[in-house]
Amino acid sequence: MTDDTAKRDYKDTVFLPKTPFPMKAGLPQKEPGIEARWREIDLYRKLREARAGREKFILHDGPPYANGDMHIGHALNHILKDTVCRTQNLMGKDAPYVPGWDCHGLPIEWKVEEQYRKKKKNKDEVPAKEFRAECRAYAQKWVDTQREQLKRLGIMGDWDNPYLTMDFQAEATIVAELCKFAESGNLYRGSKPIMWSPVEKTALAEAEVEYEDLTDSPQIDVAFEITESPIEELVGAHAVIWTTTPWTIPVNQALAYGPDVEYEIVEACPYFSNAYLTPEQSAAIEKRLVEHLPWMSGSRRLLVAKDLGEAVASRLTKAAAAVDVSDLGLEKVGIVLDYPGTGPNLYVKGFELAGTKARHPMHHLGGFYAAPRPFLEGDFVTTDSGTGLVHMAPDHGEDDFDLCKANGLNPVFAVMDDGRYRDDWLWLGADDKDEDGKERRRSVINKPFNSPEGPICSDLREAGALLSASADYAHSYPHSWRSKAKVIYRCTPQWFVPMDKELEPVPGAKPSALHDMSLEDIEAAAKDGAALGQAQDERDTLRTRAMSEIDRVEFIPPKGENRLGSMVEGRPDWVLSRQRAWGVPITLFVRPDGTYLQDPEVNARVVAAIAEAGVDAWEEARKAEFLGDAHNPDEFEMVTDILDVWFDSGCTHSFVLESGRWPDLQWPANLYLEGSDQHRGWFQSSLLQSCSTRGRAPYDQVLTHGFTMDAKGKKMSKSLGNTVSPLKIMEQTGADIIRLWALSVDFTEDHRIGDEILKGVGDQYRRLRNTFRYLLGALDGFVGDMGDGGEIPELELYVLSLLSELDAKLKKAATEYDFNTYTRLLVDFCNEDLSAFFFDIRKDTLYCDGDDSTARNAYRTVLDLLFHALVRYAAPVLVFTSEEVWQTRYPQDGEREGSVHLLEWPSVPAVPADRAKWDALRALRERVTEAIEPLRREKVIRSSNEAVVTVPASAVPEGVTDEQLAELFITGTVTRSSEGGEVTVTKSSDNKCGRCWRLLPDVAADGDLCGRCAEVVGE
């Protein structure tokens, strides 16, 4: 043995990779500098110039509310949008991105009011203009904050010129769009029960309502004495209704029955398990019952649905249980519903109740309460719960409203916007005071007000009409997601867009299906019958237009089509009005009869005024100016309601895509991309707005993403303390890490984020980063390709074929917005095909071959191709790191104001390779690696170079030499055996080359050189 230390050190003859690109990313320090440089060179504008004249791809940004810091939902949403635009730009299209914000509406008003509340200031005392100015300033503050946060996240867009719904131009366009509805008569004033928040004093859109499970809601059974009926036995009996909203009883106007429901007349009887009572006991019990349950002093004959008799009896028993009879030696009193002794009509079919009338329990108050309450046939009445008789308050329920309206009973508007009854309301109005002279009325969502001890139940009890009352009902009840307070249905005069009114055709819009058909087609279809019938039935309404557009538009994932479709199919008319201050006014002039002025000239003056001065221009002082000489101001009133904020955002396609302020954009958009909650929000309002005014949807594709849950799959909330802040992650690990996370999850479903998940993402990031670091090092000093001189080895051809396959898959994934597949393919290729395979095998060639070696040159040529492809593929995902990689290799490009993000999709050569052969070789390589592993573990050998391998001859594809196998396995000598299928490994007895550390037969002694190395170093 020779002494190693005496041997020459060949380290400086080995070509070690050299690069200033560090392994440690340091993204939080580096990213802001990269972002600043993009700003400096105006990268977004440069990209627009570079793509000018190309096919456009328009993703229209849905505006988030400008009312808080960026949260993880914003981050995911914007990363997806950014990646769509970046991949489209990369694929050569012109894909501009104009970000926007929703600035009007309750979310912002609520925040400003919150500040008032803290200062004990009353909002109603602040002049409207002043209040709106504060809302405007508040929104602007958050626009500016979020804009900086989104830039920091690496979102590329027209940040110097975003759209805001509160821009005067936007406000004017929204008004102009509203005027289109007005001028075509596609707007009406009506009253209808709508979701109303007494706390916020406004109507709410469905998207602003959330359902909460309650277990302590009130439930009461109320008796309405029947005064008139074709069925004699019913007169004097009590019709029983059940409700969970006691506060609606003061506005009851009728009772509804199911025509096919079977009803029965029963008698409520006290019941005991030890049933033999003395006459004294009976008398005592009777006295107490009437005392506790005053209704029992009246008729005990009740009308209920047969199927619900037992349920009613059990509620009555619960009420009777409060009657204490223990001193009489008895257990609790029960109530059974028994058949009365006389009368043939014990059973009544629902339809027989027509013509029956009852009186309101509070009829003694007179006035509104004196009128008889008719029994009305309602097909919505079921025997699922309650009593089978439903009390009707047309002010506060949709079914109630429709049925009463059809029978000439109108809403009475008794409940005011703050949830209290009107001052002049007989029962529980301003004059209804308790013994201390204090008002008994409260807001109808007030819990004690509705409780069994509250004024409603007390009065009903006293009137002998309360059969049962408890606070134990479990159901799901709507709440305002903002104030968390209960909401109610309430009738108020509102402005509506009708869903089912026949529309005027939109000039220039695509014709309906029937118009598309030629006369021959129509005749042919008539022979078939069905098709024409369908076409003739198809009325052109907002609903049918929207439904046919939903059919045309592509939804990603496809389930979005059903979701939006079922919502539009069943939705009521669109309530446009809100009784608030911060928003776009409903600029209508109304006559006393509720009709409104349809004069385009007046509308044009209003639009012009708002374009100049914003929404404040809509003021009483300018009424005559707007109306002009043609109309008498005294004949009109100006509407003071503002527009539903969803109408604002529903118009963004108009003032952003069509206005010309952003010449890069065009109408319609290719894609709308938002969270799946926007099926009831922006996707729908934009669809309805555009179908009404333009005859089609403003988009061709709709992409939805799910929501981000915490690591355990729980919904994030501030109160649970499980929110994950993207701002914090950027600060701690970098924006590229959040981006990689967002593009690795299946965003079409709800997905998770947490420390462990982010750690895994960090590992993936390091692998990608190391791949680039390796490429940069290996390509150090590489200038050109190998020229025509050399032949490309088969391994290189094989890797190129893998690259071309990857290229096609990535393009498909990018086109389909399948970003988690995109990211996974990229990471897997870098890990499995490059790091663990190609780079590993070619380490020796790269480090130890001569500078002019054909193999080394061929390898580096392929590395160069890989570099150019991979840095482009990675650019939309790791926007900062890819720029760092690019500028490391091409620092002079930085001086020329270049950027990786200006590049286009790489052109990758289509290279044929014998895939079957290489699949077999890779499989064999894996077996060899597995066989070596135990020896390495037992420290018999230190590296695979020290292994001598025998492989079964049958496993080696034809035409592969033993030397090629050794190269592929990174081992010493490889031999093959014709017997047995095993791979065997032993320790090599060859000497180790002092330069390349391979153990080869031609190394004379340990530390001497092998033939190749000797040639390279010239010894």
Ligand SMILES: [Zn+2]
């Ligand atoms: Zn060597």
